[in-house]
Amino acid sequence: MSPAPDLASHIREQRRRRQIEEASDDETEFVPPAAGEADSIPPLPAPPLNIEGAWAAVGFAVVLIVVGLPVWWRTTTVYRAPLPYSAVEELSGLRRLHFVPITVMAERPADGKVFAAALQKELKKPSQAQYRVRSRGLQKPQGDAVRQASTLQGLVAAVQQNTVMHSGTLTLLLLSSDALLQHKQLHVTTKNMLVVAPNADVSLVASVVRAMSLEANSEHQQSLAVEDSAQRFPGPPPHKVVSEPRYSLTLTLMLPEPHAYRAQWQPSAAIQAYLTPLLEQLKKIQLDVSVRSQQLYMTPLSGIKPQWQQQLQVHALPHHQLPLSINGIEAKLGSYVSTDPALHFIIYVPPREHSPLQILTPEGSPLESNSFVVPRWGGVIIHNAPAHNVSTQPGPPISFPLDTHFVMTTVLSQLHELLPLPQLKSSAEVSVETMQTPELTQWQLDALARARVTQYYQTTGTTLKYDRIMLVRYCRYFLSNKELTLLQFYRYAIYVPLFLPVSIPVLLSFKMLISLAKFYLWPRKSDLKQD
């Protein structure tokens, strides 16, 4: 406690001696004060410094700060779950790359080697994927297939039949003549195979390979509504849904005027025909989507004010009103049992006063699909009732079949928009084979799987943080019956009568600490003089 006991005792001894002297002086020189003599009394020396008292104050302060504050902090603090922050940091700090093996199968192996080397060089540029290009010659059945093929489709079918192609890889078939390709440089099949013309531009092939293996950012978003709503819903950069293991997809048919219109449709048959093949595919990459459908009556889309357009003969729905329309129906869409994220697809039959309803582009032309996508939420499809003489007279409702093909293909394309799927378009140099069924092509499925992995890593950090805290807090405070312990305020407040009166004298005694410090560090002249 005392830094220099010998010095302190020395000073203390001197002080005591001086005090005794002063006291005896006082006693001897004491004269009872008389009125009017106050001014003449000589000033007394400054009261002596109380070294023991100051050290005692130091002791109190130390005990209060070293013992009292931590005890108070520990007893009143809010419980927080420990989190593996370092692991989270480590995870987010790492850069991970997808590995994409590419095999170049060439009719002439020498060409293949050259092409593979050029392609490898072209694909070196930094990106989210790492490519490894190998080349090899054709095996006999493959070579026969290439030689015998008379059409491109025949060629592709024959080669694919004789080639083992693993998912997650790409195979490039380098032909020796471009006769079958009809002067296109590149043909993209629905499987993991590309057919390349002998004189193909390597940089073009590289860019197509990149576009196939991972979704490019926003260049392929064709729908106007998508872009618009993406701007209107600022959020985390990936607007797409991928990271959860399960989704529940709900098709909702909304009939705000069931007394005027009745729509007939068989949701189970429609889902079976259009959605099930795709969902089966998604199940292969551990994306489980459960589908339900429901019908909502007497519930209109809220917040929209369509205007009658004379020249188009429609009620125009300006595109800027679209995002508001889903707010009112949210209350009817929630689930009380499932915590899976939901995707909602609304098929809306507008009421008579808004029929026919048409979404307009910003340029004022009608939007062909008459539907819009809401990122991370789902989509809305407007399905007008067939034209008829609008009568306000009450009568039996007009029953019409829902155009299942239109509805389900729109749902599918909206679902494609919501998933991070790479899209390729045919151009002068590239021809792209499209699926004839509602399924995804193999390379799209591979890219989706890669996007899921990427998002898992991106969101693991944040998810870990939020989930753990939510869970722990929920369990500890909401599910326990001890509501009284919830009141952290009480735990803090009941110590106030103790800490307030105790800490005030201690705080006030800090003055003594300062004078003690002064005494040791900057001894006053009077003290020195007495020494």
Add this chain to the structure above:
Amino acid sequence: MLISINNMAVVLRLTALLILLVSFSSFAYSTSNNNAAIDSKCSKETQTDESSFSEELLVRPLPSGHVHSHFEFTTKWSNPSIKSSLESYHDLKLSHYDLFPRALGEVVEKYHVRELHLTLTQGLWRHHKWGYPVADAPPGATLWVWFNPAPKNVLDDAWRDLVNALSGLFCASLNFIDGSNTASPELSYRPSGLAQPWYASNSSYLRVAALARENVCTENLTPWKKLLPCDTKAGLASVLYPSPLYSAHYHSLGVHLRPSCQDPGACTRPQLELVLSVSLVQQRLQEGRQDFTLRGLYSSPIFSVCPMAYKSMLYVDVTGNEDGRTFSLSPPPSEVVTRGAGLGSASHRVFAVYDLQETLSSSRDALNVAARYAKRHTYAHVSGPPLVATRYIAGYGQEGGSIRVVLSNSGSEDLSVVYLELLPWYLRLYLHTAHETGQGERYLSQFVGARDREQGWVYEAVVRVPARGSTELSLPFTRALLKWLEYPPDANHGFYLPAATVSAVLPTARNITAATAADTGSLLDKLSVREGEQLVRLYTETLLVTLPTPDFSMPYNVICLACTVVALAFGPIHNITTKRLVLKKIQPSESFASTVSGKVRRLFGFKVDVGAEADEGAAKTDTCAAGTDAAPVAT
């Protein structure tokens, strides 16, 4: 004597079995017949998905001057998947919802539910004045669910999750249902829908719980309305305004889901039936007459029908007023329906029927049915129904007491009555003295002893109530002490005990308002009671007991007091150890201002000149004690 009691026990045991049989004999369909019927039907049945919705309202003037209104919204759903699930006692697989509410369907599907009955009630149904209701419900929340066959632990988990899901769905505090207030009684709650005997007699698939303290208000009505296909935008539900509803003497919201059958009589084609109901009892005497109008009852006439409903009906009970002498209705009804075995028979009922679809489509005006009475209402003795139960707490003080129930039978035949008590564990029952005031004739069908904080009491007994007599039962108890965190907010208000359930088979249908069977598809079917024995389930009053309640501020008071004492002691100790008494010269005071400035400067730690110090010392001597030459000054 002993032998006779034994014989009596055997008799009562047999009655218990009889009750069990009667309660579902009308719809227990045997496997062998059923399979044959299904096979023959299968070829004809189209594999389609059918759902239908109907809305009905019964208005029944009561002899006490009150008016009872009962709204019933029925959704039926059948498709091959539902049919096979119900027949094989498997979980329902509901994917494509049309009229059936998806919010409830998902709950039912996930938690292995086969039959679900939830009532949220405010007020007490006065059986002795109002007779028997369409469906009885005790004050507070009551939930009973029949699950699909599964192991006990699976059902316990499903029940726990189900009450939480329902509590979210209906904004009710059903999440307070846990193991300590749940029971599986043997006799009182048999399945009300389709069930084969092996299932209906296995009460391990049943869970019953009641929360007597639950308050019911608009926050429960709003989610309840959302389950209707037309919400409140059209149809009978559009007249359900909260203010007349919640100013009524009694109101009860009900959600009843059960498997029923599409074909009355044969009962071979199962379907899912959801009945959403509201029951109201109001008294709106006008100039002493029991006159009522729809506008007066619900603040609004009926101005629309739900377009999704295949049938929208309003029934006014005019039994005993066939000639229109007691009251007249305007506008006149579409038709008057007479049911039962003729005038004077026990099942004779007459209803004035308004077909709302027809009435509202032919005229553009809203329908405001008015009943006009010829005479002023006279308050007189109302002859009550044959079986009435009254329950109360006897005893005084905070230590012991007893729950007494009086079962009175005004009929001409002895009745065997199943009496069920579900009591919380913090009452300590004394069963050796139970029923000491009764005649001792009882058969205990189920008894579960309470375990602290885990399991409540279940006491189910069959007792005999003599004709034109009564039986009084008594369950003495003492009160337990709770841990201080187990007390609910406002613990001094007391603890509610849920209502006891009293079930009996009445010999005639005379006083029965409605009888539910597996093939009753609409409210009118239920109101058209059949001749003969009828099952009734009544609820008694809920009870309020006060438990010894501690002073909850005590711990805080102790802590605060202890802290203050410590703080008071600390001040002087701190002063003694850090400060020292020294002698100081007394200086006469100069002025008040210099004293204050000296103190202020000293407080901020400035160097204080001797003059000021001396002044202060002098001031202290002047005010405190003259005669001492020096004053202690702390440094």
